[in-house]
Every structure is written in structure tokens, then in C-alpha cells.
Amino acid sequence: MTLLSAIAFTPAILLGALTVCLVWPPKLRSPLLLILSIGAGLGMGLSSILYFIALQFPPGRLNMPVLQTVLALVLAVFVFRKYRRTNPNVISFPSLSWFQWCLVGLTAACLAVSVLVFANYVISRPQGALDAWSVWNRAARFIYRDPEHWAATLSPDLPLLRHADYPLLVPLNVAWGWDALGNETLRVPMMQGGIFTFATIFLLFGAISLIKTPGQASLATLALIALSGIVPSGTSLVADVPLSYFILASAILMYLYALNGDLPLLAVSGFMAGLCGWTKNEGLIFIAVSGFALLIAASGNFKKALAYYLAGLLLPLMMILYFKSLSPPNDLIANTGTGLLDKILDPDRYMTIIKSFMSDFLKPHAVIMYLYTLFMGVGSVSIRQRGVLVLTAVLVLQILGYGAVYLVTPYDLDWHLLTSQQRLIFQIIPLSIFLCFCVSADPESVFFFHKAEADTGAV
């Protein structure tokens, strides 16, 4: 069943990868790992939207793998025509030095260990964390078991903390996966968790490898899998890892645009930002945040950049608006109102939030990353570089957004911080690691200073 679940998701990944190939700028190198890792999330997001549209037309059942395969074949024709015309290196494999082979090999070994860790967790905890089955798989069951009446999953009669208003990307993918396999196997949510966990890891590796060097990409990947806790989080089978993936993907694509000015990348960035809001309500903050970041990324060409960005954002945003018109109000918004101004003006609440956030920001692994970046970053990359400013703005604004939600929360502030803050901070950790390794010196230049200038600046 594990193999069948993997096969069920393959056409979705292929569909996404071909879409990325189609819009990828020909002048930019296109590493296989980067294309596949962006394609995996894009394909999963697109599939959830297609399935959601199909649900609006009863009986609502749709053979997704067949549809995805047909669409992928059509896209393959366009991709073939595009690359035959422009004739670039469709897939590029960089040649590595012995030192780079050592680092990449070490990272691959750690990645193999992380696959074992992932397997150990999902075998011990096949249903995932509490929220995995009580929120996400509960919604998937509503959709899979009764697609004609899928909207029952939005019933306001469902318990408040089971979040009937949560967006549907994760449950929809589980539902169509079950539909494709014909039964409610737990392997499907596990496979989705695995796809997003390892797509995040490969995305980080692929992007740093493109922007800096394979050695630097290896170190960033080591930091992500060994220090961030992404693998155990991925086995929780909740939506935080998918959201962290979409935040990372959208920000990386905007970063690449800031470096190279390739407008099609912004369309994909906008689509990924939209998928953030289609994955979790916190993703709605990211949609607003990425709009501000676009101001920095495209300061000289803003109107055109905005048009591309909105073109990508449009489809997921329409889904979110339609979904929100049907779903009950979010528990935070429904109960906010009385005493809102008092909360905003209460300095104690600010202090409580700052103290609580600092407890996460000053964890030993985070401090190690700060020190590493400080020592390795001095003089490596100008912090005034536009791409770095974009990433910094995204991170700062996202944290401020989280802080603002806590400021006006209708729940007891301490309880709310205790039960959710760690997950929220986790959502931006992969992006933080990306930023750290963008600004720090790569190991090739540290160990082989004379060769360094030739190896860096690969974009």
C-alpha cells in the first residue's frame, strides 16, 4: 500500500514539475532537484484545487491520477516544444570537486538517516498528532466518504477547536489519494507528509546550490534536517510542514526574481503564496506579507511585477475566497471584538508575547545558527542586496503578523502562546535557514580561498 500511495501521488508531482519547466526562465540554470521540489508542492496544490472544483459538481468524484496524467502529457508537449526552440541545458548536473562530493555525500547519508527517522515515527504513530486526525483527516473523511455533501465538513456544529474553517489543501489531497486507491489507508496522509517534508529539504538544497555552491547547499540541508526538527514535525501529519514549504518556495522564487528579474518566477511565487492561504489560516498572513516584500523585490518595475504576481495568486485566492464564503467564521475572529482596543493598548500583552517569542528565538539550536551566520556572514554578501532584504522583510513581517494575532486573541494569551507558538515559529524556520546560508560564506571559499571566486555566483 505504501508503494501504491507513492504511485498515486506521482502524476501530481510530474504535473507540477512540468508546469515549473514551462515557466522556468531559459537563461537560468535548471537543476533537476530544484525543479522537482518546486514541482512537488505546486502539483499537490494544483491537484487539491482541481479536486475542490470537481467537488462543486455532484457527484464530485474524480479520478485524479488520470486527469493529472492527461494534463501532464499535454504539458510535456509544450515543454518539449519550448526546450527544442530555446535549446538550453534542460536539466543541469554540476560537476563537483572532491571536497564538494564529501559534503554532498555526508548530507546524503544524513538524509538517508532522516528517512529512517521519518519511518520510525510514522510506524509508531501512524495516525499522526492529535490535530492530524481530529482536524485534517477528519475533514478528509467528510470529503471522501460523502463527496456530494462535502460541505458538511464546514458545519458550525463541529467542535470549535476542531476548526471547521481551516483551509482544505491537506485534506483534499488525502481525500483524492484515498479515492484513487479505493480505501482509507493511513499510508496516504503519511505519503503526503513525506512529500512535503522531503520536498522542503530538497528545495533548500536545490535553491542554495543554484544561488551559492553545492557545499553551502549541503551545510544548509544539514542544518535543516539535523537542527530544525523538520522530520519529526513532518510525521505529525499536520499542515505546518506543508505551510513552511510553501512559505519557503514563494520566498525563494521572489528572491530569484530579485536577483535576475525573471518575471515568470513571480507568477509561481504568487501561486505558492496563494497556496499558503489554501493550506492554513496563518498562510493568509503570508499572502499580505509577500505583497509587501514584492515592493522591495520589484521597486523599479512594480506594476509589471505585480501583474505577474497577481496572475499566479489569482486561482488559489479565488478558491480561498469561495471557501471562506462557505465556512464558519474563524474562532479567533468570531470571538474578537469586545475589548479589542484595550488589548492593543495593553503593554503587558506586548511584553508577554515578546518574552514568549524570545524563548523560541533563543533556543540553543537557534543561537548556534545566529553565531554561525555571524561568523561566516561577515563580508560574504552585502546585507543591502535586494534579495536578502526581501527575505528579511518576509521573516520580520511574518513574525509581526503572528504577534498581532496573539495581541488580539480572544483566548487566554498564555494558553494560546503555549499551545501554538512553537508551531508558528516552525513555519518560518526553513526560510530562516535559507537566509542564514544566503548571507554566510560557503565552505568552498573558506577551505579553498583561491578557487572561491570562480565557484560562487552560480546564478
Added chain:
Amino acid sequence: MKPIVVFFREIRKYIVAAFVVFSIYNMHLALSGSQNIGDTGSERLNRWEADMQLVRETLPVERGLIGYISEEELEGVEYAFWDNETEFILTQYALAPLILKKGLAAEWNIVVLRREYLEMWLEANPGEYEIIEVKGQFHLLRDLGEQ
């Protein structure tokens, strides 16, 4: 080249090496931690799912609202709040797409009570009911006044 620059360049090599070693050490911790995961509650969840399968097979409705009666509905009875809440969430998960609402909320209601507590509830809530015993503490209660 200034000595301070050379010093920084040298120390960076050690920082990279230390970072790699620290990462490998953390991978070792992650692997050993994943081999000793304690009780995750998944057995309890599976048992509850199996019991609820019997409830699903007995229930004549497949969608819509059903009630949920548990110790929470009994006055003066002490109960473990989180255990009770978890059972409610487990039941909702197992019975989807039925929508569960606490209390006597519809014609069909699930009762998760030992027999003596069920008697107590019936005494406190007089009415015309049909009780179907499913298994152990699990019953179905049909509110004949709601037909």
C-alpha cells in the same frame, strides 16, 4: 595579508568543521530518539475506531446531526475532562461525515456511558426513548419524541 584576516580565515574552517560534527551528532540523537518512542495513543485510537465501526453499522443514518451523551451530561458525577473530550473527538473522527453535538441533540444519539450511568441519565431526562446496546459502554439512543 593582515594577521587578523588570516586568523579569521583559519577560525572559519574550524567553525564549519564543528558545525558539521554538531549536525551529525544531532542526527544520531534524532535516530536514537525515534527508536524509543513511547505510548503515542495510537492503540487506543485503533480500539476506539473498531468499536465505532460497530456503532456505524448499527446507526440507520449516514449523514446529518447526531447527539453525544457522556459523563459530562450527568450532574454530580466526577469525570476526567480531557479523557472525555478526547473520546468525543475520537467519536467525531470515527463517525464522519456524521456531525456530533454534545447532549440529546437529535433523533439518534450515541451514548458512551456505563449501564448504571445510563440509568441515571434516563432518570434525569424523562422521555420516550429506544435504547440499542452496541457494545459495553456504547449504546444508541433514539429519541422517539424527535421522530
